[in-house]
Amino acid sequence: MAETLFWTPLLVVLLAGLGDTEAQQTTLHPLVGRVFVHTLDHETFLSLPEHVAVPPAVHITYHAHLQGHPDLPRWLRYTQRSPHHPGFLYGSATPEDRGLQVIEVTAYNRDSFDTTRQRLVLEIGDPEGPLLPYQAEFLVRSHDAEEVLPSTPASRFLSALGGLWEPGELQLLNVTSALDRGGRVPLPIEGRKEGVYIKVGSASPFSTCLKMVASPDSHARCAQGQPPLLSCYDTLAPHFRVDWCNVTLSWPLPCSWGPLCPASHFLRQP
Numbered sequence: 699m700a701e702t703l704f705w706t707p708l709l710v711v712l713l714a715g716l717g718d719t720e721a722q723q724t725t726l727h728p729l730v731g732r733v734f735v736h737t738l739d740h741e742t743f744l745s746l747p748e749h750v751a752v753p754p755a756v757h758i759t760y761h762a763h764l765q766g767h768p769d770l771p772r773w774l775r776y777t778q779r780s781p782h783h784p785g786f787l788y789g790s791a792t793p794e795d796r797g798l799q800v801i802e803v804t805a806y807n808r809d810s811f812d813t814t815r816q817r818l819v820l821e822i823g824d825p826e827g828p829l830l831p832y833q834a835e836f837l838v839r840s841h842d843a844e845e846v847l848p849s850t851p852a853s854r855f856l857s858a859l860g861g862l863w864e865p866g867e868l869q870l871l872n873v874t875s876a877l878d879r880g881g882r883v884p885l886p887i888e889g890r891k892e893g894v895y896i897k898v899g900s901a902s903p904f905s906t907c908l909k910m911v912a913s914p915d916s917h918a919r920c921a922q923g924q925p926p927l928l929s930c931y932d933t934l935a936p937h938f939r940v941d942w943c944n945v946t947l948s949w950p951l952p953c954s955w956g957p958l959c960p961a962s963h964f965l966r967q968p
């Protein structure tokens with residue numbers, strides 16, 4: 699009896715396969731200048747009956763492109779750790795992307811060779827709420843992009859970062875794999891990560907500590923291989939290993955922080 703119970707879900711999976719030939723359609727609402735993450739879950743594409751778990755051995759890969767084009771729109775990237783893992787579409791839409799974009803996703807079952815299609819209708823609009831003029835980008839060396847895209851690690855990063863800002867809400871603006879900025883793929887034997895850039899924005903000003911770590915003095919120390927001027931407790935450690943030599947701040951106003959004002963080449967307007 700126990701055996702029957704064990705095998706039934708597997709059988710259902712084999713029969714269901716990636717059966718749906720009609721493309722499913724989902725509407726999503728990315729916001730201009732805010733990070734957008736859409737998870738391509740195996741569940742969604744397997745069209746399993748309810749309460750049937752995805753067998754751990756299922757291999758699925760995805761291909762996504764803008765309708766009528768071979769590639770994704772420039773702002774949107776695709777990543778997947780392995781065919782066992784979910785895929786992610788992520789990025790930060792620019793003002794030119796406002797409006798409708800239709801993304802076609804094809805899932806390939808690597809075991810059964812079945813394919814399933816899904817259409818994602820992206821209605822890209824402007825965010826509501828206050829402007830976020832204070833923006834900072836961090837290089838997190840301990841993680842790959844896929845590891846910070848799910849909502850739990852992302853909000854964990856934001857709440858840990860809260861200690862380095864004047865109180866106020868922080869929002870995720872952009873996530874970029876260090877590989878997309880010229881980083882190198884680490885050798886697997888090194889057990890190291892590719893690294894990920896995380897851009898955060900707030901309506902509240904930076905803490906003095908954050909201004910100091912991004913100051914020309916701090917960058918000069920880094921350039922000489924010395925530790926940066928981190929005057930506060932690293933609230934992100936040990937979970938997130940931030941490279942404090944690679945913090946970039948941007949804000950819309952002329953800098954009035956005197957010696958803490960970044961050198962002009964570090965100043966980037968949002």
Ligand SMILES: *[C@@H]1O[C@H](CO)[C@@H](O)[C@H](O)[C@H]1NC(C)=O
Pocket residue numbers: 731732790791792872873874878
């Ligand atoms: C997000 O990051 C990517 C990669 O660094 C960059 O090309 C893009 O302009 C950024 N988008 C926004 C809205 O900042």
Ligand SMILES: CC(=O)N[C@H]1CO[C@H](CO)[C@@H](O)[C@@H]1O
Pocket residue numbers: 837876881917920921943944
């Ligand atoms: C990926 C990386 O390490 N980027 C930069 C981090 O900051 C140092 C010092 O400013 C630069 O030398 C790196 O290129």
